[in-house]
Amino acid sequence: xxxxxxIRASMQGDKVLVRVLMSHExxxxxxxxESGKIVxxxxxxxxxxxxxxxxxxxxxxxxxxxxxPFLQFQFAGGKVGDKIQIIWTDNKGGTRTxxxxxx
Amino acid sequence: xEEVVHFDxxxxxxxxxxxxxxxxGALAAANLAWPGTALAQGAWNAKAFSSKSLSDVVKxxxxxxxxxxxxxSWGSTPEIAENGAVVPISVTSRIPNTESISILIExxxxxxxxxxxxxxxxxxxxxTRVKINQSSNVHALIKTANGKFYVATREVxxxxxxxxx
Numbered sequence: 366x367x368x369x370x371x372i373r374a375s376m377q378g379d380k381v382l383v384r385v386l387m388s389h390e391x392x393x394x395x396x397x398x399e400s401g402k403i404v405x406x407x408x409x410x411x412x413x414x415x416x417x418x419x420x421x422x423x424x425x426x427x428x429x430x431x432x433x434p435f436l437q438f439q440f441a442g443g444k445v446g447d448k449i450q451i452i453w454t455d456n457k458g459g460t461r462t463x464x465x466x467x468x
Numbered sequence: 469x470e471e472v473v474h475f476d477x478x479x480x481x482x483x484x485x486x487x488x489x490x491x492x493g494a495l496a497a498a499n500l501a502w503p504g505t506a507l508a509q510g511a512w513n514a515k516a517f518s519s520k521s522l523s524d525v526v527k528x529x530x531x532x533x534x535x536x537x538x539x540x541s542w543g544s545t546p547e548i549a550e551n552g553a554v555v556p557i558s559v560t561s562r563i564p565n566t567e568s569i570s571i572l573i574e575x576x577x578x579x580x581x582x583x584x585x586x587x588x589x590x591x592x593x594x595x596t597r598v599k600i601n602q603s604s605n606v607h608a609l610i611k612t613a614n615g616k617f618y619v620a621t622r623e624v625x626x627x628x629x630x631x632x633x
Contacts, residue, residue: 380591393577393599395577410512411511411512419587420587421587421589421590422584422585422586422587422590422594423584423585423587424582424583424584424585425511425512425513425516425517425582425583426581426582426583427517427578427580427581427582428599429573429576429578429580429581429582429598429599429600430581430582430596430597430598430599431553431554431555431596431597431598431599432553432554434596434597435556435595435596435597436594436595436596437558437594437595437596438584438586438590438591438593438594438595439590439591439593440589440590440591441589441590441591442589
């Protein structure tokens with residue numbers, strides 16, 4: 366199981382600003398190890414962010430997203446105390462879900 | 469020949485299993501009663517992510533071509549990035565009804581790096597970090613709710629490439 370995401374969700378005026386740091390190798394499948402063997406691709410493919418159960422952002426990623434991915438965006442209609450949930454799934458079937466509260 | 473066919477079938481079975489596991493893992497974790505929304509958003513366009521060019525990515529998402537636009541700002545995206553492994557990219561679209569923003573790195577092995585979809589209520593602005601193999605044009609490809617594609621381009625120079633060992 367990958368390490369937890371670090372999620373910050375805070376009110377900026379009337380918008381909720383969401384900042385996320387995920388823990389993932391984001392291996393490209395192009396790199397070789399010391400013995401010259403290709404390191405298989407291993408990367409997050411899908412990210413879904415929900416606010417009180419409603420999707421506010423969905424993303425498709427390829428292996429060109431940097432290791433330990435960073436994501437920032439903002440949406441309207443939230444308030445302090447609301448729940449933000451983020452799910453990612455990777456190309457090997459790995460998945461992780463984390464939550465944060467808007468402050 | 470027999471061997472190839474066999475391998476291919478096993479591979480398909482593996483992919484099928486892997487995909488199902490991923491989807492159900494996500495569902496279980498999300499505690500959703502019905503897969504409708506989660507699965508729809510869980511789509512990953514393999515064709516788009518193996519495309520080598522902007523025009524092939526547009527095609528993979530059902531478009532014929534993309535119209536150049538200046539209605540995009542690049543925020544903190546650098547003109548020169550020292551480390552190609554971690555290049556901050558920030559894109560804001562001022563095009564009305566922007567539905568998605570895709571980020572493409574022209575000279576990477578596969579052009580498409582990431583695609584973000586914005587439901588109503590979410591601002592068409594996103595920041596992330598990507599790998600850039602060598603100095604390259606970076607495209608922000610915008611799709612609107614009525615199915616039109618627009619593209620804005622900026623060059624990012626890279627001192628140390630981002631895809632090597």
